[in-house]
Structure formats: C-alpha cells, structure tokens
Amino acid sequence: xxxxxxxxxxxxxxxxxxxxxxxxxxxxxxxxxxxxxxxxxxxxxxxxxxxxxxxxxxxxxxxxxxxxxxxxxxxxxxxxxxxxxx
Numbered sequence: 001x002x003x004x005x006x007x008x009x010x011x012x013x014x015x016x017x018x019x020x021x022x023x024x025x026x027x028x029x030x031x032x033x034x035x036x037x038x039x040x041x042x043x044x045x046x047x048x049x050x051x052x053x054x055x056x057x058x059x060x061x062x063x064x065x066x067x068x069x070x071x072x073x074x075x076x077x078x079x080x081x082x083x084x085x086x
Contacts, residue, residue, distance in 0.1 A: 001034060001053075009034060009053050012060040031073030036063070050076050 001009070006025055013023050013036060021040040028035035032052040039046050050071070051063040064080040071079075 001029060001032060005053060006034065009051060009061060012053070013038075013051060016059055030071065030076055033064075033073060033076045 010023060010025055017023060017038075019040045021038060021043075023036060023038050026035040026037050026048070030050065033050040034052065036049050036051050037046050038049070049063050049065045051061050053060065054062045062080060064076055066076055066079050068075060
C-alpha cells in the first residue's frame with residue numbers, strides 16, 4: 001500500500017469514528033491489510049485491528065480483528081470471510 005492509499009484509509013477510518021480519540025496506522029502490513037491502532041479518549045486501552053481499502057463498500061474499507069499477532073494476509077482474508085468485522 002503506497003503512502004497515498006495509507007492516507008486515504010486513515011481518512012476513511014477517521015470519518016467513520018464514533019468515539020472521540022485517535023486512529024493511526026502502525027506501519028505493519030500484511031498484503032493489502034494495514035494494522036490500525038485506535039485510542040479512545042478517556043480509555044486507557046489501545047485497540048488494534050486490521051483494515052484495507054474497499055471501494056465497493058459504503059464505508060470505503062473493510063476491517064477484521066484477529067487475535068494472532070503474527071497473522072498473515074491469508075489468515076486475515078479468511079477471518080474476514082467467515083465472520084470478521086464489517
């Protein structure tokens with residue numbers, strides 16, 4: 001994913017953010033999937049998930065949570081297909 005696409009993904013994620021806080025891409029990539037770190041204002045935790053651009057969706061992206069820190073692109077695609085997050 002090039003710099004322009006990373007910025008586009010971050011902009012789309014931020015535009016749909018429901019709670020006050022910050023969203024940043026960690027820099028970890030798995031194929032088209034980018035790891036996202038989200039911090040909610042007033043919450044001590046940082047939430048991590050994976051997202052990729054998808055112009056066919058109303059949100060402009062798809063995302064999935066995966067418990068395996070070393071998940072690869074296939075793991076993420078499979079998780080998304082069988083019940084990942086929208």
